[in-house]
Amino acid sequence: MQVFVATEATQGAHAHDRMNGIGGELVWLLEPCRACWCYPDGRCTCGRMFSGLSSFRETSTAVVSEVPGLTREDLERAMRGFVRARRDLFCCDEHSYTTAIDNLIGQAALWPVGTVLGRRGHVLLPRGIVPADSARL
Ligand SMILES: [Zn+2]
Secondary structure, eight states: OEEEEEOOTTTTSSTTOOBOSOTTOBEEOOOOOHHHHHOTTSSOOTTTOEEETTTOOEESOEEEEEOTTOOHHHHHHHHHHHHHHTGGGOOOOHHHHHHHHHHHHHHHHTSOTTEEEEEETTEEEEEEEOOHHHHBO
16 A cells, blocks of 8 residues: 655755654644644644654655555554544544545555655645655565
């Protein structure tokens, strides 16, 4: 399955770049808050960062990776762990949680493996391509 994972690739290309996650960890996109919609480059970072499902830390860059054997159920378990651990970040009912997983899988499938992306709200911005071997886990 294709997913987004944290990467150092292209870090430093933008003023707000930050990589506090673990390279190669699964990441997802928190729903941007109102402040981020109004001021995408403001203090709150939720609309321009990817959230690490293991470290609970943020990165401004993710790469599309093919993770052999990873299933939707695996991703759902990882996201459930994140939600349980970080309830402070959002209020999420079962419907929106399922939708978030579907959106994540659907978005990752749209890009070739190795595509490095940044984000602005719901918009994913391609930054470049890394060799597919380095994006394969
Ligand atoms: Zn925010």
